[in-house]
Amino acid sequence: HLLAGGWTDARPQPEIPGRAVGLSLVLLSGLFAGKIPSNVGMKPAFERTPQRQWESFHCEVVHGASYNATWHFHPEYQLTLVLKSRGYRLVGDNLTPLRPGDLVWVGANLPHVWREEVDRDGTRLAVHAIIVRFLDTCLGRDFLDIPEARPLRRLLKRAQRGLHVTGPARDIVAAKLKRLPGSSGLDRVADLLSILETLAQSEDLQPIAS
Numbered sequence: 001h002l003l004a005g006g007w008t009d010a011r012p013q014p015e016i017p018g019r020a021v022g023l024s025l026v027l028l029s030g031l032f033a034g035k036i037p038s039n040v041g042m043k044p045a046f047e048r049t050p051q052r053q054w055e056s057f058h059c060e061v062v063h064g065a066s067y068n069a070t071w072h073f074h075p076e077y078q079l080t081l082v083l084k085s086r087g088y089r090l091v092g093d094n095l096t097p098l099r100p101g102d103l104v105w106v107g108a109n110l111p112h113v114w115r116e117e118v119d120r121d122g123t124r125l126a127v128h129a130i131i132v133r134f135l136d137t138c139l140g141r142d143f144l145d146i147p148e149a150r151p152l153r154r155l156l157k158r159a160q161r162g163l164h165v166t167g168p169a170r171d172i173v174a175a176k177l178k179r180l181p182g183s184s185g186l187d188r189v190a191d192l193l194s195i196l197e198t199l200a201q202s203e204d205l206q207p208i209a210s
Contacts, residue, residue: 092209167204
């Protein structure tokens, strides 16, 4: 099944311990007028991120009527910057309304979904977002072992619960993410490293899931 950022995989996948959603679907439906997708609360689908031959990490711009995504997980870390959207994001067991400027880092294998609100006449409101996905080995299998990467190792561990990026860090990272889709070559890699360095040094990161 084709999604905005990849494909769901119907084959059996490993269990994801500690990732089940504990929220009541009755509560969710009350908060969002019954618009919560029926598959939330079920086992999340495994999603494969398309990897193009010329890239070490995936960056896409979502621009349309919806995120076209279902409740899912993947081995890549994910940064999502919302530029225009009204709806909600569900990360692990945390449900939060969406607003422009929302910036979230999702840890590897942490179930999540972004959903756009449906207007009263049934039409979906416009979505504009930038999504970056990368494996912890995207810069080389030994990259995280170098001394300079120690803050990044700590950051990746913190991301297991998902991180909401706020404050000055949000503004800095958002500006860099907006430039990333137009980058190429080593500049593209340097831009990702710059984003990760900003996040690794920031105190403006709040855990999302319990």
